[in-house]
Amino acid sequence: QKEVEQDPGPLSVPEGAIVSLNCTYSNSAFQYFMWYRQYSRKGPELLMYTYSSGNKEDGRFTAQVDKSSKYISLFIRDSQPSDSATYLCAMSGTGNQFYFGTGTSLTVIP
Amino acid sequence: SQTIHQWPATLVQPVGSPLSLECTVEGTSNPNLYWYRQAAGRGLQLLFYSVGIGQISSEVPQNLSASRPQDRQFILSSKKLLLSDSGFYLCAWSSGGSGTQYFGPGTRLTVL
Numbered sequence: 001q002k003e004v005e006q007d008p009g010p011l012s013v014p015e016g017a018i019v020s021l022n023c024t025y026s027n028s029a030f031q032y033f034m035w036y037r038q039y040s041r042k043g044p045e046l047l048m049y050t051y052s053s054g055n056k057e058d059g060r061f062t063a064q065v066d067k068s069s070k071y072i073s074l075f076i077r078d079s080q081p082s083d084s085a086t087y088l089c090a091m092s093g094t095g096n097q098f099y100f101g102t103g104t105s106l107t108v109i110p
Numbered sequence: 111s112q113t114i115h116q117w118p119a120t121l122v123q124p125v126g127s128p129l130s131l132e133c134t135v136e137g138t139s140n141p142n143l144y145w146y147r148q149a150a151g152r153g154l155q156l157l158f159y160s161v162g163i164g165q166i167s168s169e170v171p172q173n174l175s176a177s178r179p180q181d182r183q184f185i186l187s188s189k190k191l192l193l194s195d196s197g198f199y200l201c202a203w204s205s206g207g208s209g210t211q212y213f214g215p216g217t218r219l220t221v222l
Binding site for chain 1: 116206211212
């Protein structure tokens with residue numbers, strides 16, 4: 001079983017839609033949860049960061065962590081064509097390693 | 111603020127040739143440094159990570175090696191490239207215990 005599972009998509013939505021991206025994980029020791037946005041041929045950019053459980057909001061983006069279900073989500077409100085990218089979830093615990101999902105490809109259609 | 115640089119941005123090399131990719135971080139001290147490879151349509155594969163000068167942990171046995179000659183410099187090398195070494199190489203840094211990781215712009219390597 002992989003440490004982190006992420007639906008690869010692709011996901012295609014109309015402009016203005018609410019997008020929901022999700023990851024599940026198996027290691028209960030994970031404490032830090034991240035979402036990255038990666039445009040084609042670029043390095044991943046840290047989008048959201050959450051420690052432990054709960055919600056975090058930043059503009060149109062909301063990250064949720066449910067440690068009891070080992071499930072994390074990223075919601076994008078009022079999606080824009082500029083949100084078209086691959087979104088990677090990532091997690092870490094007390095060690096030095098980070099564990100990544102394979103990424104979900106999102107296209108927002110104008 | 112912290113900045114991470116990688117070069118070159120793009121590289122085309124023949125099979126059997128050597129490789130040297132460089133990564134430097136500015137604006138922080140004693141970072142943890144990482145090399146990943148990202149193949150098309152696949153996730154990030156951790157190759158090496160380092161928690162200090164001269165300290166390298168290898169995650170995948172292969173013909174690549176890494177070195178950390180200075181606190182904020184991380185180098186990925188190979189003596190003889192294989193076709194399977196083609197991919198997008200990403201350097202990243204984290205501050206020990208911070209729980210977040212930041213990536214460089216990447217190097218796209220094509221081995222012909």
